[in-house]
Amino acid sequence: MRDLTDDVALMRPVIDALRASGVDPDKVLVRVGLPPGGLPAGRFPHSAQALFWKAAAEECQEEHVGLYLAGHLPAFHGLLLEYLFLSSETFGDGLRHALRYMRLLSDTLNARLEIEGESAILLLGMSDGVPRHFPEMLAGAVIRLFAALTEGTFIPHRVQFMHNQGAPLERYAEVYGCPTDLGAERYALLFDASVLNKPSRHAAPELLRMHESLARRQLAEVERLDLVRNVRELIGELLVDGGATLEQVAGRLNMPPRRLRERLAMAGVRFNDLITDYRCRLAKDLLLKTDERIDVIVERTGFSEPSTFYRAFKRWVGETPVEFRKRGKVNA
Template sequence: MQDAGALLRVAYEAMKELDIDVLEVLSRCNISEDALNDKDLRTPNNAQTHFWQVLEDITKDPNIGISLGERMPVFTGQVLQYLFLSSPTFGTGWERAIKYFRLISDAASVSIDVDGDVARLSVNLDGMTKDANRHLNDCLIIGAFKFCQYVTDNEFKAIKLSFAHSSPKDVTAYTSAFSCPLEFSAADNYIYFDADLLNRPSSHAEPELFVLHDQLASRKVAKLELQDIVDKVRSVIAQQLESGVVTLESIATELDMKPRMLRAKLAEIDYNFNQILADFRCELSKKLLANTDESIDQIVYLTGFSEPSTFYRAFKRWVQMTPIEYRRSKSTH
């Protein structure tokens, strides 16, 4: 499960606005500031809890999700924004956003239900307990609310907001941030609004651009689905590595695919099996050398090499150091 790097970038802008020590936050989250410039950056969703714990620890703000959300810029510059703006109506924009929401996050999902004259936008975090990520919940609600206002030229108004997490002892930050009724310990995170807004024509509607943006979003999702195959290949490599026999054919069999199909799908995203295997072995070797006392012979076995000499040559090619030199360099830090 991963989130789009764009989420981290808007959080970065909000942290600077709050005068938070951004470099300290990124360092404690093992994120390079340079990585923020990677347009294809995706971050592991399971790192969200740690990110918000670090933020609360550094800022001492018990409502950092609201504080950050209020200062975050509107989520713009992504294909979903352009698709939304070129859609004929606000409701159509959400239909497409729901279809392609994976471009923002694999773990979060959205949906819209209509009951009479009231519509309900659900912002859900799959697999998270209600209180485990209160700050993230709060920030997502504010982000979704801001985006709705942006694409409706500020006509969007919330009738009520519901939060999946329980009510904090002090709700002042919530009542200051939101002027509508609030509910806590709800079944999900919800934004209630006038259902008529779903039929509101977009002032930027453009049928031809809408089709092009829809096609672009579809291609981007397809690319992510292909990237999933790389993750599956790495997972199977981890299972098979100690056997010493890891081949494209054995991986394809495990994934119930023909080797030719697996090779073709990897090529579509400029990957090949040997590259994935080498990268996995390199990462595992470095981790074992730096973080364990395993002998070199045991590491040779764990990384799937048949001979120590083969491992030594490969490691020197990867890192420009011998395994022993690399271990010594890490032990001095």
């Protein structure tokens, strides 16, 4: 049920790569409904990736835009996950620390590390339907980052993609510095396992503890936002059927009502406030953007009586639904 999201930090290197390639990134941002001048803080729907990459391909006039921009990516960005690498004792320790917090970058990156003999395999589990430009860019970003963190010791052996159609294989070799497989059973990066033992010149146990503490807090914030967003979505679904109670929402989330109430309290919100906020926004939208009769709006917002709806709306907005609609139509 949960909508997949990405953190804007995942796309900031791409914005830098667009600029380095000679393309104005603002042209891409405006086309996907984002303000020019850089990405705002926070997370955005993963579904927006398809629109972003389509716009980027057209602005760059490049069919294989993910691979193209991978060749213009900067090596280091000062992200929290990168600091986990640097403050760890070895590159392998840093990688294992960072993998615990990949959700800070994207809900789609279910990454894990496997060792097979002398080879290490970084598996990047991604959701179905992801545009091929995203993993092709990501592979280049990971290779550049790992090379920078190991002072050039990291050398990729092979990159594997699940999509069948892509650029000519020689273009992948030119950008990644290794062979690439298309139509593989996984998204993966293969490299020599010995690099995992490379010591970090910046290892600092006290900084590592601080970075991990910060990562845990950020992950808790992502999970808090997830819960609130999921509850709002369920409220909308249940109101269509005539009501949305705490017990109903908790049941859909497979948790006891008391636990849901506690988790919402920890997130700094109350269930009744979420209900009120949803009803108010829905009522405003229906009054201003449709010609639905008031009795229909009463039903769609989950009220049993028009009089109750009128009193609630007057309390929320300071005027009756009829007055609000009339004023909105005049100002439109």
